[in-house]
């Protein structure tokens with residue numbers, strides 16, 4: 001509604017000009033100077049990181065003193081679960097195998113990592129303000145309200161993995177035992193003060209909170225700890241922003257970021273003092289009657305709304321192409337299998353193992369954001385599509401589920417879901433239910449599902465047994481060693497819709513291309529016999545192909561569209577390929 005003011009208030013860094021030029025993109029495609037500057041920044045960050053490695057060795061996890069076990073001393077030997085690598089990023093960092101496929105764009109991604117975070121001030125708020133967060137040296141903090149402490153620890157370790165994925169160094173982690181969050185500052189004042197001390201001591205620049213904070217809580221806490229505070233949602237959005245590659249993915253993430261940002265505008269504006277220099281240029285005439293802060297915020301809000309509308313349109317515009325592709329698959333009735341699962345479970349590795357796809361595998365959370373669709377065939381030659389999807393995580397921001405809905409809908413549309421689970425995780429159950437929750441959100445919970453217990457090479461038998469008892473259809477595999485992958489292939493083969501129109505054909509030798517098509521991946525050949533007039537075949541095909549084969553049908557009913565074949569032997573399935581079937585068929589008067 002307020003858009004009418006857009007034109008005379010937009011400063012020179014207007015929406016149109018910066019569009020699609022993120023700082024990262026500018027660094028890649030820009031002039032030599034900016035490339036040099038980028039390299040310098042990356043090197044500086046690496047140095048900083050190397051320097052903090054020694055410090056992060058002391059990274060520790062501090063349970064609230066009140067809940068420390070009797071006799072357990074505070075100080076150097078405090079509880080230490082964040083030691084070394086975070087759990088979700090296990091120590092496999094350098095272990096890649098052939099099944100991991102092409103590591104090419106991994107390098108590319110590394111070289112882009114944190115460019116946004118390292119860059120100088122952003123010019124325009126619609127570039128999403130918090131991309132300028134300097135998430136380099138962070139302290140984590142979470143609330144532990146119920147359940148065993150182990151759960152709070154898992155969650156914090158996962159947060160550490162997320163923070164590392166975003167390119168930061170985790171210096172420390174805190175958990176406070178507290179039934180409900182403080183409405184003003186999230187943590188109690190004592191704990192907040194303790195966090196402030198740790199932040200000062202360690203030279204941290206950001207506190208990451210393991211929940212979604214209300215805008216006022218974030219501001220309240222920021223006032224105490226004196227550094228930037230971001231929440232889990234903001235962190236996940238930041239990772240997605242770094243990883244998005246396709247046009248659609250980028251638009252989806254930006255939309256989610258803006259949605260998240262909108263109610264938080266004022267707070268950020270203040271603490272990051274954007275308003276100080278935020279005079280709206282000469283173009284701001286007429287706005288001066290209000291305070292500059294308010295002006296800026298209103299302006300930002302309006303521009304964000306405009307930008308969001310644009311993004312929504314853009315995303316909607318990309319839907320037809322996606323739908324067309326999907327419709328095409330539908331028409332050809334190629335069964336589709338979707339790989340879904342918690343982030344870092346090994347989905348991309350499995351896709352590579354099943355199809356030699358060469359999809360990016362990384363020991364990082366949310367390595368895959370853009371769905372990849374590959375062709376695959378069952379051991380007995382039936383074709384299907386296999387698609388890789390974005391990984392899920394506990395508390396996946398609702399903004400992201402919304403923004404990625406069109407992508408996730410493909411999962412809902414699949415004939416089968418391979419739900420990949422990291423069986424080497426001590427508690428995969430939590431991940432399974434988090435994934436199912438998102439699946440339900442996008443109406444994919446009714447699609448048949450196979451639980452694929454991956455990383456068998458590292459998994460604990462107890463965990464495997466536990467899950468096998470709970471879940472009805474499981475298969476144990478290792479994308480790395482290839483263990484169990486053949487079983488998985490069989491299971492997929494049994495679970496996808498098979499070609500179901502049975503036909504008796506006599507294909508003239510002149511139509512050899514038809515015969516080779518039948519040998520392709522969308523038909524099952526039950527028997528073949530070479531006769532004087534042509535090739536005599538008993539096949540099962542999908543309706544589409546059946547229609548095309550009509551003129552060569554010699555027996556098997558008047559139309560190809562009936563699902564039940566007219567002939568008895570065919571109805572009995574593969575047994576029909578016995579000599580009887582052929583004999584009977586050749587007896588048909590209408591054969592020639």
Ligand SMILES: Nc1nc2c(ncn2[C@@H]2O[C@H](COP(=O)(O)OP(=O)(O)OP(=O)(O)O)[C@@H](O)[C@H]2O)c(=O)[nH]1
Pocket residue numbers: 092093095096097100341342343344345346347348349350360361362363364365366367368369390391392454455456457458477478479480481
């Ligand atoms: N030991 C072992 N490691 C595996 C196996 N499968 C995958 N990994 C490792 O697990 C990490 C994550 O693998 P990805 O295939 O990228 O996982 P993903 O589920 O696609 O992850 P996102 O796209 O980030 O959600 C990589 O370091 C893989 O090398 C396995 O069978 N055994």
Ligand SMILES: [Mg+2]
Pocket residue numbers: 347348349360361367368388
């Ligand atoms: Mg992946």
